[in-house]
Amino acid sequence: MEHFVEIIKALAWPVAVIWMSFIFRAEVRALLSRVSTFKYKDVEASFGQSLEKAESEARNIKSPVKTNGSESESSQIEQLLRISEVSPRAAVVEAWTLIETAAMKNGLVMGGVIKRTNPKMILSRLEESGKFSPESINLLNELRQIRNKASHLPDFAVTQSDAERYLELAVKGAAVISAAKS
Template sequence: MLMDAFVDILRTIIWPLAIVWVSYIFRNELRGLLNRLSLFKYKDLEAKFEKELLEVEKEAKEAEKLLDRSLPHIADNEQEKIEQLLRIAGISPRAAIMEAWREVECALNDVAKQEGIRVKGLVGNSLSADKLAQIRGIPRENTDIYTRLKYLRNQAAHVPDYVIEEREARRYVQLAIHLAGVFRLKPNE
């Protein structure tokens, strides 16, 4: 009788202890697995992307008010590029985001060349964006937008399970092209 009670207690305790012990041994692997599983909550990620995009859009509206000059009219070839990116968004939202980001990088690269700054490859870091914005007299808020758009682009590029809707990609394209236009502004325009 006493032995049966002892065996029952042991059975009750042994499984939780075994689970804790195995979890401790494989803690690094489990941590990676749990991070991976959290990525499958694609609706949460989608909501996070949407929330970030909304915040960037608000920042862009505020930053535009701070510009002491207005953006020039969009040229026909630029309008074609925007339309092409919007079509790509319908097929592959991720690709549209990547291409729109490339437009921002190309704008920074063009500005660097115009300002006589020697660059290798594409200008693609926040420090370069800060420096070029300062040279061009562009409000700091635009470099914050640059950083946030870059973060969203990185999420789209490097998180394989990141789900991006077409409408979000279209909004990202509009923001990125707008930002590229802001960086291309000359100081006296």
């Protein structure tokens, strides 16, 4: 009888956790979607899933003809790489400026006196122009969503390698916008 009681004691918490997870599965799923990094012993999951989706979109995009980037663009990329060493999250947020700069140079701005952009407007203008493939739009939308998470979620954590991957994708997104100049 003692062994039976010990088995019940050992199984009580795991069964309760599984049962509660089943009952609140929608809430647990929503909570887990907000977690950007999870680490338990040797297992680690990160916001890399979003990056993988963006990278798969980027693979489907025909690479624009490479032009020699200006010295200021190269220095900006180098600066972003240095930022990623100190604060990968800040590097993700700042990397979006490459896309905004390309959009401004391409005339995708709003406002008469003070030219400005916003991420959603950039995407809608790109779609309206008809110059961009659905893959390009999807890539930029994925990058926008990742940037929004980095900007607005307090529990969002990014590794340096993920920030560098994001930077590569942002450079490609900016190149796609720049290549479509009229």
